[in-house]
Amino acid sequence: MDERISANLLPELDRNLPAVALAGNPNVGKSTVVNALTGLRQHTGNWAGKTVANAYGTCTYPGLKATIIDLPGCYSLSAESADEQAARDFICFGRPDAVVAVCDATVLERNLNLVLQILEVTGRVAVCVNLMDEAARKGIAVDCAALSRELGVPVVGASARSGEGLPALAAAVRKVLHDAPEPRKIRYLPVLEEAVSLLEPAVEQAVRGRLPARWLALKMLAGEEELIAAAEKALDLSFDSLPRLKQARWKAAHFLEEQGYLPERVRDAEASCVVLHAEEICCEAVRAPSACAQRDRRLDRIFTGKWTAVPVMLLLLALVFWVTVVGANGPSGLLSRLFFGLEPHFAALLQAAGAPMWLSSLLVEGVWHTLSWVVAVMLPPMAIFFPLFTLLEDFGYLPRVAFNLDRCFQKAGACGRQCLSMLMGFGCNAVGVTGARIIDSPRERLIAILTNVFVPCNGRFPALILLLTLFFTAGDAAASVLPALMLAGLVVLSVLMTLLVSWLLSRTVLKGLPSSFALELPPYRRPQAGKVIVRSVLDRTVFVLGRAAAVAAPAGLVIWLLANVSVSGQTLLAHCAGFLDPFARLIGLDGMLLLAFLLGFPANEIVLPVALMGYTAAGTLSGAGAGETLAILTANGWTPLTALCAVLFSLFHWPCSTTLLTIWKETRSLKWTVLAFLIPTAAGTAVCFAVAQIGRLF
């Protein structure tokens, strides 16, 4: 679990180009700056901890040849969580050629704390004061020239979303790469300065310019053992083996002790000096009206208010699903007609090419069918839900959800930030699992990882929507409100399940008390609706199409083979489904559906298409319309109870292969990976068993 993304974390990094690292507090628009500089399409969002691993790309900005590294957001260089340590390690030990410190102009003072800490490590820094447009909207004026004077490094004001200030930033980075500026040093308390001066020469002798001696000396005095160990590893030497350094350390520590300064107090004094220095700088460079956050306060009263928080949350959830359901109808029908209309042509083409009968049947009925199904039925809801969710994220709403629900997570013995990783899971569970890095405590991080799959990911929504629409509404489009409400209900259920399992885990295998945490509620921002929607619709479409080709097509092939190869008078498909059937019946499913869930291990979005392929193994699937689908399912003995169990099992079953692989990567433990598979499977089996048995009583 303590596996950190190691110091020279990017071994594949092309060092022929200068490495420019972008650092900053979480949620200051760093990813936007990176995207603008590199043309990378990294997903951006308005919350702390969106970038959880170091991402990088080549700078495509005119006039700046460099590799840009997007570091996870961090509040400080002495942090505990895995993502913040990754950022720290790269800044301190990754030898970046320049660091761009990105700040949020609307909360500059807090941001400067990190900037000042970075300046102690390296002078090759350009400061980018981002979100100047948001600041202006709030009446905050930032004097970048004054800031630059106070800090001693170039400072550029920018609004990365609109591209404003980026040319100046590129120029500043070029300048910093060319010759390193001399940042102004922070003056610490005289007693600290005295102790540092006792230690610094010995440190300098040991590190020989590879690390800043003053900074390292201060960290030694503050007793930051973890950081010192990381420095030793980066330098490949042991400080204790150097007699002069050891003696100087002892002397300086002794001096401080005599003055009443134990390492703990040194740490406090150091941190306070930095904070107060930041305050001083801001007094010079920032003018803000006294009541600048009135709009945010009003919004918070609605989104987190005692009586409004939960209704608004549910309303938004239902609204998002309603738009998804309604919006997906049209494109879905269109795509379905297109694909099934093309099918005869495809078959004719194969025939003309002289393909044998079995091959054209395999390609048309196996591969083409599954592919069209996935694209026609699964793609539209995925491509609509995702951008809507992104808008909420951009706006800054998701941390408010975490704030509202924190008490529940606290009661479950989990971290409040788990809610954020859970929300990421709505997009993709693998992303949610990685996102759990924002949680400091290893115990709570594991809880978040093990329970992430309980929230339905984007790939599972379309099947849920379809089944709910088919079996629980009159079926006409006007009744789309009902499936949306039911879907919202399912999400509530999945959150309850997450809490229940988290609670069970923290009472059994992951015992412990909830640790402390602080959650930033970022300023609300106007989401860039147009840009976000276009970009994420396109991204999702490409993503789903890629997956369809990589996973759905081979799955279609497998199911066709199973359906067409017979052993002792029965097809393999019938054998497999028959084998699974008794167990599947117990939990309200049938053998074919359970087989589809198993075959859907690589990607959840193919489960329903594969099941339908299985039901219509002879190749009678004639369209992806709702009517046909319902007819096929009912012909195979589906009742509303089957649909309900299918929905529940889709919510609660094993993670897909990508997620499971990510869990293994994150935990490096077979035990937790196996548990991550077993826990949701057991939960789903139990729930479906109970529902099926009770349902059959009526």
Added chain:
Amino acid sequence: MVEEVLPLSGMKTGGRARVVRLNTEGAMRRRLLDLGLVEGTTVECLHRSMWGDPAAYQIRGAVIALRRSDGDGILVSALPEPEGGKRHG
């Protein structure tokens, strides 16, 4: 004026106070310091979640949510009246 010292979590919603001492240790202490919660800092309790916990505080321009169990370790002295024109409000 007699200063009344109380834990951060005991602040009135809407009230302002000055940090007197941090009684928290280890990682959380470091986090709080990094958020700018050093002695003498003015904080304002903005609002509480619907369950009464956690609460959101304005600290050096940023809004930070802290759980009651963490706020218990931060001692503050209540400030009488919001003074106009101060920046860390």
